[in-house]
Amino acid sequence: MKTLVARSLKYQEGVVSVLDQYLLPHQTTWHICQSVEEMAExxxxxxxxxxxxxxxxxxxxxxxxxxxxxxxxxxxxxxxxLEATRPTAVNLMHCMAKLRIALQQPNWVEAVVSTAESLFEEDIALCERMANFGAELVSAGDNLLTHCNTGALATAGIGTALGVIHQAHAAGKNIHVWVDETRPLLQGGRLTAYELSCWDIPYTLICDNMAASLMAAGKVDKIFVGADRIAANGDFANKVGTYNLAVLAKHHNIPFYVVAPVTTLDTACPNGQAIPIEERNPLEVTGVSGSFGQCQWAPSNANVFNPAFDVTPADLVTGWVLDSGVYDQEAVSSGALLALN
Structure with a gap:
């Protein structure tokens, strides 16, 4: 396999290495991964x-x-x-489906390798196209709000929603970004803030429950988020807390965009109700852990509900920014996403 290098994933000299995103931003640790068990963990x-x-x-x-x-x-x-590790993220299913097809070829070793290489390189190109389309929606001086982490740490390229922000900044649009901390695992506070710092993009970190007051004060111009799965009707699953933002954006008349590659589209899934939502360990809610150690704040016997994602209905979305273009409500309701399959 050829050398492939991204911000948090690389294949060099016969070794698969991944950057430990759980330890960022204070520790930079790479893990060499040689088995299915290691990757699954x-x-x-x-x-x-x-x-x-x-x-x-x-x-x-x-x-x-x-x-x-x-x-x-x-x-x-x-x-x-590997496909069973994260049931909501359809990109994983997409990649594994491609590998299954490759495995059926006569020269299956070469086919599997070339498929993996193509998927990696394709993602870089998809990110670039999404970023260019999305950056056109950003006006000079905009205050943008984003949730979770959707940058170069989460892709092979420059990212999805955060890739749009990167491109708008690179175009000299003088933007500022409000960063949701993204509870309970703080991907915004740890990872998005880290990436924006690396890119020298002005940002301000906020608690998730501060977004409404910012919108009411007129301090948010547009919202850009990513997606883990987009259903055929435009409903989409993203990190829990995204639905909150969409409802608030609708109330305050703020444009709300979801940014994702076509590989996140699941046209076999008719709507958001059919998207499986992963539930995670209750310990993620009763306390916090990371490179700094561990702190437990809730009673040890507390009952916990911890979905990793929520579903945002299509009627709350202003536009779907894909690598093939930007689709509005009218286009999506007319079946534009189905045509992309």
Missing amino acids: LILTLKVRGAPLIGLAAALLVAHLAEQGADKEALAKAIDE
Whole structure:
């Protein structure tokens, strides 16, 4: 397999390495991953995260195992096990489906490797196109709000929603970004703030429950978020808390955009009700842990509800920014997303 290098995933000299996103921003630690068990654990513990990146990391590992001599049965099992790690993120399913097809080819080792390489390189190009389309929606001096982390840490390229922000900044639009901390795992506070700092983009970190007061005060011009799965009707799942923002944006008449590649589109899923929502460990809510250690604030016997994602209905979305263009309400309700499959 050729050398492939992204911000948080790389394949060099026969080694798959992933950046530990759970330890950012205070520690930079790379993990070498050589087995399905290791990759599954990295994904489940959010050391590898971001819908596009999860799929790519899993694909590179499968290709690596193919080159190391794993047989077809072992690779098929690896694909199934990796696909099961994160049930909401459809990019992972997309990548694994591509590898299943490659595994059926006569020269299946070469096919699996070339498929993984193509998926990686395709993601870089998809991010660039999304960023260019989305940046056209940003006006000079805009105050933008975003949720979770959707930048270069979560993709092979410059990101989805955060890629749009990066491109708008690069175009000299003099923007400022409000960053939701994104409870309970603080991907905004830890990762988005980190990326914006690296890119020298002005930002202000806020608690998730501060967004409404900012909108009421007229301090938010547009909202850009990512997605883990977009249904055929335009409903989409994203990090929990996104739906809150969409409702608030509708009330305050603020444009609300979802940014995602076509690989996040699931046209076999008719609507948001059909999107499986992953529920995670209650300990993520009863306390916090990271490079700084661990702190527990809730009673040990507290009942916890901890969905990783929520679903935003299509009628709250101003526009869907995909790598193929920007789609408005009229286009999506007319079946534009179905035509992209």
